Amino acid sequence: MERDFFQHVGIQAPVGPTRHCKGWGQEAALRMLMNNLDARVGENPQERIVYGGRGRAARSWPAYDKIVESLLTLENDETLLIQSGKPVGIFKTQPQAPRVLIANANLVGKWATLEEFDRLEKQGLTMFGQMTAGSWIYIGSQGVIQGTFETLAALARKHFDGTLKGRLYVSAGLGGMGGAQPLAAKMLDGVALIAEVDAKRIQKRLDTGYLDVAYDSIEAAVSRALAAKQAAESLSIGVHCHANALLHYLITNQIIPDVLSDQTAAHDPLIGYIPDELDVSEALSLRHADPVDYLQRARRSIAHHVQNLLQLQKAGAHTFDYGNNIRREAFDQGVTDAFDIPGYVPAYIRDLFNQGKGPFRWAVLSGKPEEIYQLDALALEMFGDNPLLTRWFTLAQKYIHFQGLPARIAYMGLGERDAFATKVNEWVAQGVLSAPVVFGRDHHDTGSVASPYRETEAMRDGSDAIADWPILNALLNTASGAHWVSFHHGGGTGIGYALHAGAVVVADGSEDSAGRLSRVFFNDPGIGVIRHADAGYDLATQTMKAHEDRMRAPFVGPNTNIPMI
Numbered sequence: 001m002e003r004d005f006f007q008h009v010g011i012q013a014p015v016g017p018t019r020h021c022k023g024w025g026q027e028a029a030l031r032m033l034m035n036n037l038d039a040r041v042g043e044n045p046q047e048r049i050v051y052g053g054r055g056r057a058a059r060s061w062p063a064y065d066k067i068v069e070s071l072l073t074l075e076n077d078e079t080l081l082i083q084s085g086k087p088v089g090i091f092k093t094q095p096q097a098p099r100v101l102i103a104n105a106n107l108v109g110k111w112a113t114l115e116e117f118d119r120l121e122k123q124g125l126t127m128f129g130q131m132t133a134g135s136w137i138y139i140g141s142q143g144v145i146q147g148t149f150e151t152l153a154a155l156a157r158k159h160f161d162g163t164l165k166g167r168l169y170v171s172a173g174l175g176g177m178g179g180a181q182p183l184a185a186k187m188l189d190g191v192a193l194i195a196e197v198d199a200k201r202i203q204k205r206l207d208t209g210y211l212d213v214a215y216d217s218i219e220a221a222v223s224r225a226l227a228a229k230q231a232a233e234s235l236s237i238g239v240h241c242h243a244n245a246l247l248h249y250l251i252t253n254q255i256i257p258d259v260l261s262d263q264t265a266a267h268d269p270l271i272g273y274i275p276d277e278l279d280v281s282e283a284l285s286l287r288h289a290d291p292v293d294y295l296q297r298a299r300r301s302i303a304h305h306v307q308n309l310l311q312l313q314k315a316g317a318h319t320f321d322y323g324n325n326i327r328r329e330a331f332d333q334g335v336t337d338a339f340d341i342p343g344y345v346p347a348y349i350r351d352l353f354n355q356g357k358g359p360f361r362w363a364v365l366s367g368k369p370e371e372i373y374q375l376d377a378l379a380l381e382m383f384g385d386n387p388l389l390t391r392w393f394t395l396a397q398k399y400i401h402f403q404g405l406p407a408r409i410a411y412m413g414l415g416e417r418d419a420f421a422t423k424v425n426e427w428v429a430q431g432v433l434s435a436p437v438v439f440g441r442d443h444h445d446t447g448s449v450a451s452p453y454r455e456t457e458a459m460r461d462g463s464d465a466i467a468d469w470p471i472l473n474a475l476l477n478t479a480s481g482a483h484w485v486s487f488h489h490g491g492g493t494g495i496g497y498a499l500h501a502g503a504v505v506v507a508d509g510s511e512d513s514a515g516r517l518s519r520v521f522f523n524d525p526g527i528g529v530i531r532h533a534d535a536g537y538d539l540a541t542q543t544m545k546a547h548e549d550r551m552r553a554p555f556v557g558p559n560t561n562i563p564m565i
C-alpha cells in the first residue's frame with residue numbers, strides 16, 4: 001500500500017533501504033522528523049510536542065505537511081530553509097551544501113523574554129524547538145540517559161564509593177528527558193524515587209522500561225524506597241504527586257535523600273511546571289483561561305520547590321541543578337540563596353566537554369535493532385581501551401529499550417566520533433548494514449551552546465554568556481557539509497537563557513557522505529575543545545594539542561582586558 005506521508009495520527013518513519021526522496025540527506029531528515037512525532041518517541045505528537053515543555057518538531061500541521069512535501073521533492077543541489085518550524089524557502093545551493101537549514105525561536109536580545117515569545121507564538125510567528133525537537137534528532141529518553149548516568153556516576157565517585165548502591169536519589173519530572181533519571185540511578189545500583197504529577201507520563205516510563213514500579217501514595221512509595229535502600233536493592237520508583245508534596249513529606253519525616261535534583265520543565269513555567277494546587281486537567285484549563293494567574297502560581301510553587309531543595313541540601317542531601325533553570329526562576333521570586341545549589345555541568349560534566357565528549361548518537365534507518373547491536377560491537381572493538389565507552393555499551397545493551405527508530409547514544413570525544421562514523425559509512429557501502437545510518441547529537445554539547453545556567457555556567461574566564469561560539473559552530477558545520485544544521489534559542493534553560501546549534505549527517509555509504517562525516521564530526525567537537533581551551537581549561541589545551549594535525553588554534557595569548565580604543 002502507498003504510504004500516506006501527510007497523515008497526522010500514528011506517524012512512524014519509514015524503514016529500510018528504499019528512498020522516497022531524491023537523496024539520503026533529504027530522506028534522513030524526513031524520517032527523523034517523522035520519528036520525533038512517533039507516539040513511541042515524542043511526548044505529545046498530537047500537538048507536535050516532542051519533549052522539554054513545548055519543544056516542537058513543526059509549527060503547525062499545514063507547516064508539517066509542507067516540510068514533508070518539500071523534502072520529498074527537494075533536489076540534490078537545493079537547500080530548504082525552516083524558520084521556527086515552518087518551511088519558508090528553497091534555494092539552489094550546491095551538492096555538498098546542507099539540504100536543510102533550521103532556525104528556531106530566535107529573538108533579538110531585548111525581546112528575548114518568555115512573555116514576548118508567548119505573544120509571538122500566539123500570533124503563529126514562532127515555535128519553541130527545544131534542542132533536538134525542532135532539529136529532528138530526538139531519540140526518546142535514551143538521548144539523555146548517558147548524560148544523566150555520567151552525571152550521577154561522577155557524583156558517586158566524588159561523594160561515595162563510585163556507585164549509588166544503598167543510596168536514595170530523589171527528584172521530580174518523568175517527561176521526555178526527566179524520564180531517564182530513574183533508569184540512570186538504577187544503572188548505578190541505586191534507588192530512584194521520582195515525583196510526577198501526570199499519570200500518563202508515569203505509565204509511559206513503565207511501558208518503556210525506564211521505571212520499575214509506581215505508587216499513588218507518597219507514604220507507600222517512600223516506604224518501598226527506604227526498604228530497597230536498606231536492602232541495597234536497585235529499584236526505580238515513580239510516585240504520582242507534585243514535587244513539593246514529596247519533598248514536604250521527606251522534610252516532615254526527616255528523611256534525607258543521599259542525592260537530590262529536579263527535572264520538571266521549570267524553564268518554561270507556563271507549560272512545563274504544574275503549580276501545587278492544580279492537577280493536570282485543571283492546569284490545562286487555567287493555562288488557557290488565565291495565563292497570568294497560572295504563571296504566578298507556577299512561580300510561587302517553583303520558589304517553594306527550591307526552598308525545599310535547599311532545606312534538604314542543608315540537612316545533608318547532595319543536591320544539584322539538572323539543567324532546567326529552576327534556580328533562576330526561584331531567585332527571581334526572592335529565593336536569594338537559590339544558587340547555593342550547584343549546576344551539574346561545572347560540578348560533573350565539564351571535563352568531558354574539555355575532551356570533546358558529548359551526547360553523540362546514531363539511528364539505523366533499516367529499523368533493525370540487530371544493526372544497533374552490530375554497531376555496539378564495532379564501537380567496542382574500536383574503543384575497547386576507553387572505559388567510559390565500554391562500561392556504557394554494556395549497560396545500554398542490558399537496560400535500554402528502543403523507542404521508534406533503533407538508536408544509540410555514546411559520549412564519544414574528539415577523533416572518536418568521525419572515526420566511528422566513517423567506519424559505519426564503509427559498512428553501509430559494503431552492505432554489512434542494510435540501510436543508511438543517521439549521526440547527530442544533542443545541542444547540549446561541548447562547542448555548540450551558550451547557556452550561563454547550564455553548559456557554560458562558571459566558565460573559567462567568565463565567558464558564560466558569550467554566544468559567538470554556537471554561532472561559529474553552526475557556520476562551521478554548514479561549511480563542513482552537515483546534511484542539516486540548526487540554530488535555536490531557549491533550549492534547556494528557557495527563552496532568554498540559551499543559544500545553541502545542532503548538526504546531522506547521514507552515512508549512506510557514498511564518498512560524499514564519507515567527506516561530510518569526517519569533516520563535521522571532527523570539526524564539531526573540535527570547536528568545543530578550542531572553546532574550552534580558549535577559556536583556560538588545561539585539559540582542553542592538551543586535547544587540542546593531541547590533534548594539531550587536523551586543526552590549529554592561532555594563539556593570541558590569554559584573554560585579558562582589551563582597552564576600548
Ligand code: NAD
Nearest residue numbers: 052053173175176177178197242243264265274323324492
Ligand atoms: P517534559 O516537559 O517532557 O517533562 C516535564 C515533566 O515534569 C512532565 O512530565 C510534567 O508532568 C512534570 N511536572 C511538571 N510540574 C511538576 C510538578 N510540580 N511536580 C511533579 N512533576 C511535574 O520535559 P523534559 O524533556 O523531561 O525536560 C525536563 C527539564 O530538563 C526541562 O527543563 C529541560 O529543558 C531540561 N533538560 C535537561 C537536560 C539535561 O541534560 N540535564 C536535557 C534536556 C532537557
